Amino acid sequence: MDNKKDLFSLTAGEITGQKHGTEELVSSLAKRVEAVEKKVHAFAKKPQARGQWFGFHWPKPQTENCNLTIRSGPLSGIPVSIKDNICVKDDETTCASKILSGFKPPYDAEVIRRLKDAGAILWGKTNMDEFAFGSSTENSSYGPTRNPHNLECVPGGSSGGSAAAVAADETIISLGSDTGGSIRQPAAFCGVVGLKPTYGRVSRYGLIAFASSLDQIGPITKDVRDCAVMMNIISGYDPKDSTSANIEVPDFTKSLNGEIKNLRVGLPKEYFTHGMDNEVKAAMDEAIATLKTKGAKFIEISLPHTEYAVAVYYIVATAEASSNLARFDGVQYGFRQMNSSGLIDMYKNSRGEGFGNEAKRRIILGTYVLSSGYYDAYYLRAQKVRTLIKRDFDTAFKEIDCIITPTSPTPAFKIGEKATDPLKMYLSDIYTISVNLAGVPAISIPCGFTKEKLPVGLQIIAKPFDEEMLFKAAFAYESQTNWRKIKPKL
Amino acid sequence: MPISKSEVKYTADLARIKLNDEELEILAIQLQKIVDFIDKLKALDISGIEPTSHVLPLHNVFRQDELTPSLKTEDTLKNAPSKEGNFFKVPKVID
Amino acid sequence: MLETVIGLEVHVQLKTKTKAFCGCSTEFGRLPNSQVCPVCLGFPGSLPVLNKTVLEYGIKVGVALNCKIPEYTKFDRKNYFYPDLPKNYQISQYDQPLAQSGYLDIAIENGTKRITIKRVHLEEDAGKLIHEGTDSSASYVDYNRAGIPLLEIVSEPELNSPDEAYQYLTTLKSIIRYLDVSDCDMEKGSLRCDANISLRPCGEKKLGVKTELKNMNSFKAVKSGLEYEIKRQLAILEAGGKVTQQTLLWDEKKQKTAVMRSKEEAHDYRYFPEPDLVPFIFKSADIKIIKETIPELPQEKLLRFVKEFSLAPYEANILTSDKSLADFFEKCSRGYKNYKNLSNWIIGAFLSEINNRSIEPKDIPITPEKFTLLLNLADTGKINSLTAKTVLSEMFETQKSPDLIISEKNLSQISDSGELEQIITQIINVNEKSVTDYKNGKANALMFLIGQAMKQTKGKANPNMVTEMLKERIKNA
Structure with a gap:
């Protein structure tokens, strides 16, 4: 028994290959959640006791005695935790915001429908920055999530709960969402794998929108193989999402062959200048060396408009958010301040009390850049610069197969460290934001640890709809390293 | 031109968010910092550049004019903070 | 100004x-x-x-x-x-x-x-x-x-x-x-x-x-x-x-x-x-594909109606104000060539039936064939125009063919001079005063007598024959 790994620490791939019951796996995970959740606080709604079993959604209606008849499928019996901004029918979905408290969607997001079809067990709702506004998972009505590798540090954000749950072995797989780095940066901070698909690859139907033109749902997993399996399930055209691409989805697991001989890898010179932490830089250098031994060729490239990306992002994303979040007004669902005199007062009180500080700040910034007289100077201009940023990538990909950068310029920072300076927080997304603006796919995989035992993430970026390239390069790197085996001590 | 408290107030009113005086003051300062930062875009020559509102070159995405089931009224109303009969209820709207 | x-x-x-x-x-x-x-x-x-x-x-x-x-x-x-x-x-x-x-x-x-x-x-x-x-x-x-x-x-x-x-x-x-x-x-x-x-x-x-x-x-x-x-x-x-x-x-x-x-x-x-x-x-x-689905629009149709059917612009305007109405007129015009009379009937009795019954023109319950049959029956003297209006109303009510309605309700116009002769004799006998009045130059008195004849026949008498026969009989009396 001692030699046998705890079931909760396995990947979906390892579980699927083993002979054991789902009951055994679920109870192992449930015990793990009981043991570590108090420290990590990865869940907004943890899988709660319901009768003798736990309150997750069974793929089939459960009988009174909870006979676990799991639907067969590629994720049969695998627990998957869901970020709290993805709608699960009849399950409270709040985006970690008071303003959506109690909201139970009357429908499933498209990704949830697909997961249920694949036989997955929905394993709790994970914590996040309110409405995905943040890079630390500190801005949550449920309180902050902690980094499993160092409880004093943030797990990153906004999908901090999803990343921490995977890193702390409280779940097997999570779903997150990524608008400016919200999957990749927490995956990097927590030492797990996170992928932001090409814009349009995964349906956004049922993802509570932050910035519609940037948002994508993606997986957070313990290894690259699980990530590929998840992408096989959640990718593909959805007629309910007008921005979903009607492009064939390959079997991503076929790219997991370790073959990267003569792969042309771009290193954007603008990313490797100032602001990069030394230990992050060292981990990067080592990763580059590892890939070279496998036959990858490195080429310096230029993404000349990189320095404008954060500015463009905070105009486009907040403008869209200010409009997307207008619907939270206390009329149809969520929080309403009942002690209001009249309609306008009800709106202002409900929104004033229902939204947290960062949400209010972004809504007001977004409203400001769209308001009369400023549209051309900010929003329209930002959209034009977005064109330039996208062109940078188009040009670069003429010569190379993928781009490699750190996921974040620094490892996880301390809780509270950047909470008072919004701009400083925004700048921590500098390596991930351009990817969303250009709509290209990117993956973050573990590539080392700092002296303080904080994980460092490596970001690989590919052409639109070339996630296969991400899997190829990430798997090749992962199979040369053992970073994923270093688990947090909890 | 620095962002004034009254400009923040106007914007917050547009966004229907109640802010107290202290919040207005802090936000004016924070917004100023952010706006100074995003003002760097003004240095860039963007003449002749088309704006990107959609990063994918998709167009003409339709659905056919075919009925799909509506929600059950109880599901529609189950999240409502205030309702009566089949209606959502709001404080009286005075034009 | x-x-x-x-x-x-x-x-x-x-x-x-x-x-x-x-x-x-x-x-x-x-x-x-x-x-x-x-x-x-x-x-x-x-x-x-x-x-x-x-x-x-x-x-x-x-x-x-x-x-x-x-x-x-x-x-x-x-x-x-x-x-x-x-x-x-x-x-x-x-x-x-x-x-x-x-x-x-x-x-x-x-x-x-x-x-x-x-x-x-x-x-x-x-x-x-x-x-x-x-x-x-x-x-x-x-x-x-x-x-x-x-x-x-x-x-x-x-x-x-x-x-x-x-x-x-x-x-x-x-x-x-x-x-x-x-x-x-x-x-x-x-x-x-x-x-x-x-x-x-x-x-x-x-x-x-x-x-x-x-x-x-x-x-x-x-x-x-x-x-x-x-x-x-x-x-x-x-x-x-x-x-x-x-x-x-x-x-x-x-x-x-x-x-x-x-x-x-x-x-x-x-x-x-x-x-x-x-x-x-x-x-x-x-x-272009969408353009091809656009029908002739009211203004073009109005001009065409004026030209093709020699209608007054006023009439054409009413007929083309609604596409279903215009379509109905045109379908009738294929089997009925007295366009002026057709237009009068549609603008008059037909539209008032529609309005009284609050029917949308697109839901017209009678077919052009039945309607033109009704007009033909009136034209040939099988029924008089007053009866024709009654029949039209019945057609809106029951969607039955006009000839069926006429035979079921026995509404055929009485143009048989022998039958009319008897009725006129009776009327002259009981309305002596009116006969005298008419003889003394009161034109209205004749109208009264005609009315009596129509009443007696429930409106079925051929009004022209009744008039002529009355005049003849009084003159000769």
């Missing part, structure tokens, strides 16, 4: 089966909040997908109004808070509307006048607020209407009187109904109209201060609302005052306007491109 300047903003509900961005039904008059889904309720996470028919209907109207249809169009968000607007933004079109720069010719006293159509764009309708409920401090919201496709048609301010505005509206309605893309029923709200009104000295190019007039819920209300507002502005200007820019609501019951909001509270709509919908690009071939 002051000149009136009016511009109209017309909203038309397109009669697609489903809403603009979701598959909910657009049917009118269902239980509150029964035709809604996460999309039209704007529930978090839901996304819009455009109904293809909405775009086709919009283009049809654009083409029929002689607009340019740009190759590229897109949707934008118009942001404002209102409880009937589920997302607190409306999906609309801002700087690249579906159609622009068209025109509409309207009939005026001595000819026609061309009114420029500035733009035609698509948007989604809002829900309905009900202010009278059990709780007097509350309003009640029904979102069944939210998301129904609307077409907004904006004219340039080129209308110079309430009559012209009325003419513009009815012409527009008739075109849109020909296209069969909307019912244009103002009472049901499927056509709504806001007006901008200002006055300026004749010859002056610059527009005066305008007011916006809303809530005119019938064609009649548009006319009376405009008349009222023009008088109000005129009184202000003539007293040396200035018109205030504001939005006014027409109160049909009180026949006056009330201020809705003034300019200071004007909105800042923060339009930006709708990121949840992708743009729409048409090739000229796509437009």
Whole structure:
């Protein structure tokens, strides 16, 4: 028994290959959640006791005695935790915001429908920055999530709960969402794998929108193989999402062959200048060396408009958010301040009390850049610069197969460290934001640890709809390293 | 031109968010910092550049004019903070 | 001298089966909040997908109004808070509307006048607020209407009187109904109209201060609302005052306007491109296919009717005011060549049956074949025209063929002189005084006697024969 790994620490791939019951796996995970959740606080709604079993959604209606008849499928019996901004029918979905408290969607997001079809067990709702506004998972009505590798540090954000749950072995797989780095940066901070698909690859139907033109749902997993399996399930055209691409989805697991001989890898010179932490830089250098031994060729490239990306992002994303979040007004669902005199007062009180500080700040910034007289100077201009940023990538990909950068310029920072300076927080997304603006796919995989035992993430970026390239390069790197085996001590 | 408290107030009113005086003051300062930062875009020559509102070159995405089931009224109303009969209820709207 | 300047903003509900961005039904008059889904309720996470028919209907109207249809169009968000607007933004079109720069010719006293159509764009309708409920401090919201496709048609301010505005509206309605893309029923709200009104000295190019007039819920209300507002502005200007820019609501019951909001509270709509919908690009071939589905429009049809059937423009105008009516006339004309008589019958007895029964012309319950058979029966003297009207009424009631009705009810005209002779003898015998009166030159007395004969025969007697025979008998008596 001692030699046998705890079931909760396995990947979906390892579980699927083993002979054991789902009951055994679920109870192992449930015990793990009981043991570590108090420290990590990865869940907004943890899988709660319901009768003798736990309150997750069974793929089939459960009988009174909870006979676990799991639907067969590629994720049969695998627990998957869901970020709290993805709608699960009849399950409270709040985006970690008071303003959506109690909201139970009357429908499933498209990704949830697909997961249920694949036989997955929905394993709790994970914590996040309110409405995905943040890079630390500190801005949550449920309180902050902690980094499993160092409880004093943030797990990153906004999908901090999803990343921490995977890193702390409280779940097997999570779903997150990524608008400016919200999957990749927490995956990097927590030492797990996170992928932001090409814009349009995964349906956004049922993802509570932050910035519609940037948002994508993606997986957070313990290894690259699980990530590929998840992408096989959640990718593909959805007629309910007008921005979903009607492009064939390959079997991503076929790219997991370790073959990267003569792969042309771009290193954007603008990313490797100032602001990069030394230990992050060292981990990067080592990763580059590892890939070279496998036959990858490195080429310096230029993404000349990189320095404008954060500015463009905070105009486009907040403008869209200010409009997307207008619907939270206390009329149809969520929080309403009942002690209001009249309609306008009800709106202002409900929104004033229902939204947290960062949400209010972004809504007001977004409203400001769209308001009369400023549209051309900010929003329209930002959209034009977005064109330039996208062109940078188009040009670069003429010569190379993928781009490699750190996921974040620094490892996880301390809780509270950047909470008072919004701009400083925004700048921590500098390596991930351009990817969303250009709509290209990117993956973050573990590539080392700092002296303080904080994980460092490596970001690989590919052409639109070339996630296969991400899997190829990430798997090749992962199979040369053992970073994923270093688990947090909890 | 620095962002004034009254400009923040106007914007917050547009966004229907109640802010107290202290919040207005802090936000004016924070917004100023952010706006100074995003003002760097003004240095860039963007003449002749088309704006990107959609990063994918998709167009003409339709659905056919075919009925799909509506929600059950109880599901529609189950999240409502205030309702009566089949209606959502709001404080009286005075034009 | 002051000149009136009016511009109209017309909203038309397109009669697609489903809403603009979701598959909910657009049917009118269902239980509150029964035709809604996460999309039209704007529930978090839901996304819009455009109904293809909405775009086709919009283009049809654009083409029929002689607009340019740009190759590229897109949707934008118009942001404002209102409880009937589920997302607190409306999906609309801002700087690249579906159609622009068209025109509409309207009939005026001595000819026609061309009114420029500035733009035609698509948007989604809002829900309905009900202010009278059990709780007097509350309003009640029904979102069944939210998301129904609307077409907004904006004219340039080129209308110079309430009559012209009325003419513009009815012409527009008739075109849109020909296209069969909307019912244009103002009472049901499927056509709504806001007006901008200002006055300026004749010859002056610059527009005066305008007011916006809303809530005119019938064609009649548009006319009376405009008349009222023009008088109000005129009184202000003539007293040396200035018109205030504001939005006014027409109160049909009180026949006056009330201020809705003034300019200071004007909105800042923060339009930006709708990121949840992708743009729409048409090739000229796509437009051509839609163009080919556009039927002959009322004005062309009117001219053709005048020419082809030698009708007066007045008659042709009535017949072509509704496409189903015009179609009915044309179908009848194939089997019945006395067009003048056909037109008289349709405009007269036929239309009054339709109006009395509140039937839409498209639901005409009798076939052209049965109708022309009725006219032929009247023409050949099988029935007289009075009976023909009774039979027509019966046809509307039972949809039976006129000959069947005539035989069942024994309505054939009595033209048998032997039978009539007996009846006339009887009438002359019992109405001696009238006979004497007529002999003494009282023409009315004859009418009385004819009436008696018709009464006796339940209207079936051939009135010409009765008249002639009466005259003959009295003369010879």
